[in-house]
Amino acid sequence: MRSFLGVVMGIGLAVCMGNEGVGAVNPAGYGQPGGxxxxxxxxxxVGKLAKAKALKPPFESTPEILVEGKEIFLGRGTCFRCHGKEGKGDGGAAKILPIQPRNFTNPRFKKLRTPGELMWVLKNGSLGQTGKVPGTGMLPIVGQYLSEEDGWKVLLYEISLGEEK
Ligand code: HEC
Known part of the structure:
Protein backbone atom coordinates (compact mmCIF):
# COMPACT_ATOMS: atom_id res chain seq x y z
CA MET A 1 0.00 0.00 0.00
CA ARG A 2 2.94 2.29 0.56
CA SER A 3 3.75 2.07 -3.11
CA PHE A 4 0.21 3.07 -4.01
CA LEU A 5 0.46 6.19 -1.90
CA GLY A 6 3.83 6.92 -3.43
CA VAL A 7 2.25 6.90 -6.87
CA VAL A 8 -0.61 9.06 -5.69
CA MET A 9 1.66 11.64 -4.13
CA GLY A 10 3.94 11.62 -7.15
CA ILE A 11 1.09 12.38 -9.48
CA GLY A 12 -0.34 14.99 -7.14
CA LEU A 13 3.00 16.76 -6.99
CA ALA A 14 3.57 16.57 -10.73
CA VAL A 15 0.20 18.17 -11.25
CA CYS A 16 0.85 20.86 -8.65
CA MET A 17 4.18 21.71 -10.19
CA GLY A 18 2.63 23.37 -13.08
CA ASN A 19 0.98 21.46 -15.83
CA GLU A 20 -2.44 22.44 -17.02
CA GLY A 21 -4.28 20.46 -14.36
CA VAL A 22 -4.03 23.31 -11.87
CA GLY A 23 -6.50 26.08 -12.13
CA ALA A 24 -6.93 25.53 -15.86
CA VAL A 25 -10.63 25.05 -15.46
CA ASN A 26 -12.62 26.75 -12.78
CA PRO A 27 -14.39 23.91 -11.10
CA ALA A 28 -16.71 26.19 -9.18
CA GLY A 29 -20.38 25.87 -9.85
CA TYR A 30 -21.08 22.75 -7.97
CA GLY A 31 -20.17 21.25 -4.64
CA GLN A 32 -17.67 22.83 -2.32
CA PRO A 33 -16.57 26.35 -3.31
CA GLY A 34 -13.79 25.98 -5.84
CA GLY A 35 -13.91 22.31 -5.18
CA VAL A 46 -19.85 8.17 -23.60
CA GLY A 47 -19.23 4.97 -25.58
CA LYS A 48 -18.79 2.96 -22.40
CA LEU A 49 -21.50 4.51 -20.28
CA ALA A 50 -24.46 2.22 -21.02
CA LYS A 51 -22.45 -0.90 -20.29
CA ALA A 52 -20.96 0.58 -17.12
CA LYS A 53 -24.38 1.69 -15.86
CA ALA A 54 -25.79 -1.79 -16.35
CA LEU A 55 -23.18 -3.46 -14.15
CA LYS A 56 -24.65 -4.44 -10.77
CA PRO A 57 -22.99 -5.24 -7.44
CA PRO A 58 -22.82 -8.99 -6.84
CA PHE A 59 -24.29 -8.63 -3.34
CA GLU A 60 -26.74 -6.48 -1.40
CA SER A 61 -25.78 -3.57 0.78
CA THR A 62 -26.27 -5.36 4.13
CA PRO A 63 -25.07 -3.95 7.48
CA GLU A 64 -22.23 -6.54 7.43
CA ILE A 65 -21.08 -5.48 3.97
CA LEU A 66 -21.18 -1.82 5.03
CA VAL A 67 -18.97 -2.57 8.04
CA GLU A 68 -16.45 -4.26 5.76
CA GLY A 69 -16.69 -1.43 3.25
CA LYS A 70 -15.98 1.11 5.96
CA GLU A 71 -12.94 -0.85 7.10
CA ILE A 72 -11.56 -0.79 3.56
CA PHE A 73 -12.37 2.91 3.18
CA LEU A 74 -10.50 3.79 6.38
CA GLY A 75 -7.86 1.09 6.02
CA ARG A 76 -6.15 -0.63 3.15
CA GLY A 77 -8.17 1.18 0.48
CA THR A 78 -6.72 4.51 1.74
CA CYS A 79 -9.82 6.26 0.35
CA PHE A 80 -10.07 8.48 3.44
CA ARG A 81 -6.77 10.18 2.65
CA CYS A 82 -8.47 12.09 -0.14
CA HIS A 83 -12.19 11.60 0.42
CA GLY A 84 -11.95 12.32 4.16
CA LYS A 85 -12.75 10.13 7.15
CA GLU A 86 -16.46 10.90 6.79
CA GLY A 87 -16.38 10.82 3.00
CA LYS A 88 -16.93 14.56 2.65
CA GLY A 89 -14.09 15.00 0.17
CA ASP A 90 -11.87 16.77 2.69
CA GLY A 91 -9.06 14.31 3.38
CA GLY A 92 -5.53 15.56 4.07
CA ALA A 93 -4.22 14.68 0.59
CA ALA A 94 -7.05 16.63 -1.06
CA LYS A 95 -5.01 19.80 -0.58
CA ILE A 96 -2.47 18.84 -3.23
CA LEU A 97 -4.97 17.70 -5.84
CA PRO A 98 -6.01 19.81 -8.83
CA ILE A 99 -9.68 19.11 -8.19
CA GLN A 100 -11.41 18.04 -5.06
CA PRO A 101 -12.33 14.45 -4.32
CA ARG A 102 -15.99 13.56 -4.47
CA ASN A 103 -18.07 14.32 -1.39
CA PHE A 104 -19.98 11.08 -0.93
CA THR A 105 -22.35 12.58 1.64
CA ASN A 106 -23.88 14.78 -1.06
CA PRO A 107 -27.33 13.20 -1.62
CA ARG A 108 -27.06 13.95 -5.34
CA PHE A 109 -24.13 11.56 -5.61
CA LYS A 110 -26.34 8.54 -4.99
CA LYS A 111 -29.03 9.83 -7.34
CA LEU A 112 -26.77 10.67 -10.25
CA ARG A 113 -24.51 7.63 -10.33
CA THR A 114 -25.19 3.94 -10.63
CA PRO A 115 -22.92 1.56 -8.71
CA GLY A 116 -21.66 0.22 -12.05
CA GLU A 117 -20.41 3.67 -13.10
CA LEU A 118 -18.52 3.97 -9.85
CA MET A 119 -16.94 0.57 -10.40
CA TRP A 120 -15.78 1.78 -13.81
CA VAL A 121 -14.03 4.72 -12.14
CA LEU A 122 -12.55 2.44 -9.51
CA LYS A 123 -11.07 0.26 -12.26
CA ASN A 124 -10.06 3.00 -14.68
CA GLY A 125 -9.62 6.13 -12.61
CA SER A 126 -11.14 9.53 -13.45
CA LEU A 127 -9.90 12.24 -15.77
CA GLY A 128 -12.46 14.68 -14.41
CA GLN A 129 -15.56 16.03 -16.08
CA THR A 130 -13.67 16.94 -19.25
CA GLY A 131 -12.01 13.55 -19.48
CA LYS A 132 -8.74 15.45 -19.91
CA VAL A 133 -7.37 16.20 -16.47
CA PRO A 134 -4.22 14.19 -15.86
CA GLY A 135 -3.75 13.03 -12.30
CA THR A 136 -7.08 13.89 -10.71
CA GLY A 137 -5.85 11.68 -7.91
CA MET A 138 -8.59 9.17 -8.64
CA LEU A 139 -6.36 6.44 -10.00
CA PRO A 140 -7.29 2.91 -11.04
CA ILE A 141 -7.55 1.06 -7.73
CA VAL A 142 -9.48 -2.15 -8.42
CA GLY A 143 -7.23 -4.57 -10.23
CA GLN A 144 -4.17 -2.75 -8.91
CA TYR A 145 -4.56 -2.47 -5.16
CA LEU A 146 -7.98 -3.89 -4.31
CA SER A 147 -9.92 -6.92 -5.53
CA GLU A 148 -13.19 -6.33 -7.35
CA GLU A 149 -15.09 -7.79 -4.39
CA ASP A 150 -13.46 -5.33 -1.99
CA GLY A 151 -14.15 -2.58 -4.51
CA TRP A 152 -17.88 -3.32 -4.43
CA LYS A 153 -17.87 -3.36 -0.62
CA VAL A 154 -16.24 0.03 -0.36
CA LEU A 155 -18.49 1.47 -3.07
CA LEU A 156 -21.63 0.28 -1.30
CA TYR A 157 -20.31 1.95 1.83
CA GLU A 158 -19.67 5.21 -0.02
CA ILE A 159 -23.14 5.15 -1.53
CA SER A 160 -24.63 4.63 1.94
CA LEU A 161 -23.02 7.89 3.10
CA GLY A 162 -25.43 9.84 0.89
CA GLU A 163 -28.50 8.24 2.41
CA GLU A 164 -30.63 10.15 4.82
CA LYS A 165 -29.96 8.98 8.31
C1 HEC B 1 -5.29 10.43 -4.04
C2 HEC B 1 -6.63 10.84 -3.77
C3 HEC B 1 -7.75 9.82 -3.86
C4 HEC B 1 -7.80 8.58 -3.28
C5 HEC B 1 -6.75 7.88 -2.42
C6 HEC B 1 -9.09 8.05 -3.63
N1 HEC B 1 -9.79 8.94 -4.40
FE1 HEC B 1 -11.64 8.68 -5.22
N2 HEC B 1 -11.53 10.49 -6.10
C7 HEC B 1 -10.49 11.38 -5.97
C8 HEC B 1 -10.80 12.57 -6.75
C9 HEC B 1 -9.93 13.79 -6.88
C10 HEC B 1 -12.05 12.34 -7.35
C11 HEC B 1 -12.83 13.29 -8.24
C12 HEC B 1 -12.62 12.94 -9.68
C13 HEC B 1 -13.55 13.67 -10.59
O1 HEC B 1 -14.20 14.65 -10.20
O2 HEC B 1 -13.62 13.26 -11.73
C14 HEC B 1 -12.48 11.03 -6.92
C15 HEC B 1 -13.63 10.42 -7.35
C16 HEC B 1 -14.06 9.18 -6.95
C17 HEC B 1 -15.23 8.50 -7.46
C18 HEC B 1 -16.09 8.97 -8.59
C19 HEC B 1 -17.24 9.81 -8.18
C20 HEC B 1 -18.07 10.20 -9.37
O3 HEC B 1 -18.56 11.29 -9.36
O4 HEC B 1 -18.27 9.40 -10.31
C21 HEC B 1 -15.34 7.32 -6.79
C22 HEC B 1 -16.39 6.25 -6.94
C23 HEC B 1 -14.22 7.25 -5.88
N3 HEC B 1 -13.46 8.39 -6.00
C24 HEC B 1 -14.00 6.20 -5.03
C25 HEC B 1 -12.82 6.02 -4.30
C26 HEC B 1 -12.55 4.86 -3.49
C27 HEC B 1 -13.50 3.70 -3.28
C28 HEC B 1 -11.30 5.03 -2.99
C29 HEC B 1 -10.51 4.07 -2.11
C30 HEC B 1 -10.47 2.69 -2.54
C31 HEC B 1 -10.80 6.30 -3.49
N4 HEC B 1 -11.76 6.89 -4.27
C32 HEC B 1 -9.55 6.81 -3.22
C33 HEC B 1 -9.34 11.20 -5.25
C34 HEC B 1 -9.00 10.05 -4.56
Whole structure:
Protein backbone atom coordinates (compact mmCIF):
# COMPACT_ATOMS: atom_id res chain seq x y z
CA MET A 1 0.00 0.00 0.00
CA ARG A 2 2.94 2.29 0.56
CA SER A 3 3.75 2.07 -3.11
CA PHE A 4 0.21 3.07 -4.01
CA LEU A 5 0.46 6.19 -1.90
CA GLY A 6 3.83 6.92 -3.43
CA VAL A 7 2.25 6.90 -6.87
CA VAL A 8 -0.61 9.06 -5.69
CA MET A 9 1.66 11.64 -4.13
CA GLY A 10 3.94 11.62 -7.15
CA ILE A 11 1.09 12.38 -9.48
CA GLY A 12 -0.34 14.99 -7.14
CA LEU A 13 3.00 16.76 -6.99
CA ALA A 14 3.57 16.57 -10.73
CA VAL A 15 0.20 18.17 -11.25
CA CYS A 16 0.85 20.86 -8.65
CA MET A 17 4.18 21.71 -10.19
CA GLY A 18 2.63 23.37 -13.08
CA ASN A 19 0.98 21.46 -15.83
CA GLU A 20 -2.44 22.44 -17.02
CA GLY A 21 -4.28 20.46 -14.36
CA VAL A 22 -4.03 23.31 -11.87
CA GLY A 23 -6.50 26.08 -12.13
CA ALA A 24 -6.93 25.53 -15.86
CA VAL A 25 -10.63 25.05 -15.46
CA ASN A 26 -12.62 26.75 -12.78
CA PRO A 27 -14.39 23.91 -11.10
CA ALA A 28 -16.71 26.19 -9.18
CA GLY A 29 -20.38 25.87 -9.85
CA TYR A 30 -21.08 22.75 -7.97
CA GLY A 31 -20.17 21.25 -4.64
CA GLN A 32 -17.67 22.83 -2.32
CA PRO A 33 -16.57 26.35 -3.31
CA GLY A 34 -13.79 25.98 -5.84
CA GLY A 35 -13.91 22.31 -5.18
CA UNK A 36 -15.40 19.34 -6.87
CA UNK A 37 -15.83 19.20 -10.57
CA UNK A 38 -19.37 19.05 -11.85
CA UNK A 39 -21.10 15.98 -10.49
CA UNK A 40 -23.79 16.04 -13.19
CA UNK A 41 -21.33 15.03 -15.88
CA UNK A 42 -20.61 11.29 -16.01
CA UNK A 43 -17.00 10.25 -15.57
CA UNK A 44 -17.38 7.20 -17.79
CA UNK A 45 -16.68 7.99 -21.48
CA VAL A 46 -19.85 8.17 -23.60
CA GLY A 47 -19.23 4.97 -25.58
CA LYS A 48 -18.79 2.96 -22.40
CA LEU A 49 -21.50 4.51 -20.28
CA ALA A 50 -24.46 2.22 -21.02
CA LYS A 51 -22.45 -0.90 -20.29
CA ALA A 52 -20.96 0.58 -17.12
CA LYS A 53 -24.38 1.69 -15.86
CA ALA A 54 -25.79 -1.79 -16.35
CA LEU A 55 -23.18 -3.46 -14.15
CA LYS A 56 -24.65 -4.44 -10.77
CA PRO A 57 -22.99 -5.24 -7.44
CA PRO A 58 -22.82 -8.99 -6.84
CA PHE A 59 -24.29 -8.63 -3.34
CA GLU A 60 -26.74 -6.48 -1.40
CA SER A 61 -25.78 -3.57 0.78
CA THR A 62 -26.27 -5.36 4.13
CA PRO A 63 -25.07 -3.95 7.48
CA GLU A 64 -22.23 -6.54 7.43
CA ILE A 65 -21.08 -5.48 3.97
CA LEU A 66 -21.18 -1.82 5.03
CA VAL A 67 -18.97 -2.57 8.04
CA GLU A 68 -16.45 -4.26 5.76
CA GLY A 69 -16.69 -1.43 3.25
CA LYS A 70 -15.98 1.11 5.96
CA GLU A 71 -12.94 -0.85 7.10
CA ILE A 72 -11.56 -0.79 3.56
CA PHE A 73 -12.37 2.91 3.18
CA LEU A 74 -10.50 3.79 6.38
CA GLY A 75 -7.86 1.09 6.02
CA ARG A 76 -6.15 -0.63 3.15
CA GLY A 77 -8.17 1.18 0.48
CA THR A 78 -6.72 4.51 1.74
CA CYS A 79 -9.82 6.26 0.35
CA PHE A 80 -10.07 8.48 3.44
CA ARG A 81 -6.77 10.18 2.65
CA CYS A 82 -8.47 12.09 -0.14
CA HIS A 83 -12.19 11.60 0.42
CA GLY A 84 -11.95 12.32 4.16
CA LYS A 85 -12.75 10.13 7.15
CA GLU A 86 -16.46 10.90 6.79
CA GLY A 87 -16.38 10.82 3.00
CA LYS A 88 -16.93 14.56 2.65
CA GLY A 89 -14.09 15.00 0.17
CA ASP A 90 -11.87 16.77 2.69
CA GLY A 91 -9.06 14.31 3.38
CA GLY A 92 -5.53 15.56 4.07
CA ALA A 93 -4.22 14.68 0.59
CA ALA A 94 -7.05 16.63 -1.06
CA LYS A 95 -5.01 19.80 -0.58
CA ILE A 96 -2.47 18.84 -3.23
CA LEU A 97 -4.97 17.70 -5.84
CA PRO A 98 -6.01 19.81 -8.83
CA ILE A 99 -9.68 19.11 -8.19
CA GLN A 100 -11.41 18.04 -5.06
CA PRO A 101 -12.33 14.45 -4.32
CA ARG A 102 -15.99 13.56 -4.47
CA ASN A 103 -18.07 14.32 -1.39
CA PHE A 104 -19.98 11.08 -0.93
CA THR A 105 -22.35 12.58 1.64
CA ASN A 106 -23.88 14.78 -1.06
CA PRO A 107 -27.33 13.20 -1.62
CA ARG A 108 -27.06 13.95 -5.34
CA PHE A 109 -24.13 11.56 -5.61
CA LYS A 110 -26.34 8.54 -4.99
CA LYS A 111 -29.03 9.83 -7.34
CA LEU A 112 -26.77 10.67 -10.25
CA ARG A 113 -24.51 7.63 -10.33
CA THR A 114 -25.19 3.94 -10.63
CA PRO A 115 -22.92 1.56 -8.71
CA GLY A 116 -21.66 0.22 -12.05
CA GLU A 117 -20.41 3.67 -13.10
CA LEU A 118 -18.52 3.97 -9.85
CA MET A 119 -16.94 0.57 -10.40
CA TRP A 120 -15.78 1.78 -13.81
CA VAL A 121 -14.03 4.72 -12.14
CA LEU A 122 -12.55 2.44 -9.51
CA LYS A 123 -11.07 0.26 -12.26
CA ASN A 124 -10.06 3.00 -14.68
CA GLY A 125 -9.62 6.13 -12.61
CA SER A 126 -11.14 9.53 -13.45
CA LEU A 127 -9.90 12.24 -15.77
CA GLY A 128 -12.46 14.68 -14.41
CA GLN A 129 -15.56 16.03 -16.08
CA THR A 130 -13.67 16.94 -19.25
CA GLY A 131 -12.01 13.55 -19.48
CA LYS A 132 -8.74 15.45 -19.91
CA VAL A 133 -7.37 16.20 -16.47
CA PRO A 134 -4.22 14.19 -15.86
CA GLY A 135 -3.75 13.03 -12.30
CA THR A 136 -7.08 13.89 -10.71
CA GLY A 137 -5.85 11.68 -7.91
CA MET A 138 -8.59 9.17 -8.64
CA LEU A 139 -6.36 6.44 -10.00
CA PRO A 140 -7.29 2.91 -11.04
CA ILE A 141 -7.55 1.06 -7.73
CA VAL A 142 -9.48 -2.15 -8.42
CA GLY A 143 -7.23 -4.57 -10.23
CA GLN A 144 -4.17 -2.75 -8.91
CA TYR A 145 -4.56 -2.47 -5.16
CA LEU A 146 -7.98 -3.89 -4.31
CA SER A 147 -9.92 -6.92 -5.53
CA GLU A 148 -13.19 -6.33 -7.35
CA GLU A 149 -15.09 -7.79 -4.39
CA ASP A 150 -13.46 -5.33 -1.99
CA GLY A 151 -14.15 -2.58 -4.51
CA TRP A 152 -17.88 -3.32 -4.43
CA LYS A 153 -17.87 -3.36 -0.62
CA VAL A 154 -16.24 0.03 -0.36
CA LEU A 155 -18.49 1.47 -3.07
CA LEU A 156 -21.63 0.28 -1.30
CA TYR A 157 -20.31 1.95 1.83
CA GLU A 158 -19.67 5.21 -0.02
CA ILE A 159 -23.14 5.15 -1.53
CA SER A 160 -24.63 4.63 1.94
CA LEU A 161 -23.02 7.89 3.10
CA GLY A 162 -25.43 9.84 0.89
CA GLU A 163 -28.50 8.24 2.41
CA GLU A 164 -30.63 10.15 4.82
CA LYS A 165 -29.96 8.98 8.31
C1 HEC B 1 -5.29 10.43 -4.04
C2 HEC B 1 -6.63 10.84 -3.77
C3 HEC B 1 -7.75 9.82 -3.86
C4 HEC B 1 -7.80 8.58 -3.28
C5 HEC B 1 -6.75 7.88 -2.42
C6 HEC B 1 -9.09 8.05 -3.63
N1 HEC B 1 -9.79 8.94 -4.40
FE1 HEC B 1 -11.64 8.68 -5.22
N2 HEC B 1 -11.53 10.49 -6.10
C7 HEC B 1 -10.49 11.38 -5.97
C8 HEC B 1 -10.80 12.57 -6.75
C9 HEC B 1 -9.93 13.79 -6.88
C10 HEC B 1 -12.05 12.34 -7.35
C11 HEC B 1 -12.83 13.29 -8.24
C12 HEC B 1 -12.62 12.94 -9.68
C13 HEC B 1 -13.55 13.67 -10.59
O1 HEC B 1 -14.20 14.65 -10.20
O2 HEC B 1 -13.62 13.26 -11.73
C14 HEC B 1 -12.48 11.03 -6.92
C15 HEC B 1 -13.63 10.42 -7.35
C16 HEC B 1 -14.06 9.18 -6.95
C17 HEC B 1 -15.23 8.50 -7.46
C18 HEC B 1 -16.09 8.97 -8.59
C19 HEC B 1 -17.24 9.81 -8.18
C20 HEC B 1 -18.07 10.20 -9.37
O3 HEC B 1 -18.56 11.29 -9.36
O4 HEC B 1 -18.27 9.40 -10.31
C21 HEC B 1 -15.34 7.32 -6.79
C22 HEC B 1 -16.39 6.25 -6.94
C23 HEC B 1 -14.22 7.25 -5.88
N3 HEC B 1 -13.46 8.39 -6.00
C24 HEC B 1 -14.00 6.20 -5.03
C25 HEC B 1 -12.82 6.02 -4.30
C26 HEC B 1 -12.55 4.86 -3.49
C27 HEC B 1 -13.50 3.70 -3.28
C28 HEC B 1 -11.30 5.03 -2.99
C29 HEC B 1 -10.51 4.07 -2.11
C30 HEC B 1 -10.47 2.69 -2.54
C31 HEC B 1 -10.80 6.30 -3.49
N4 HEC B 1 -11.76 6.89 -4.27
C32 HEC B 1 -9.55 6.81 -3.22
C33 HEC B 1 -9.34 11.20 -5.25
C34 HEC B 1 -9.00 10.05 -4.56
Missing amino acids: EYDIRIPRVP
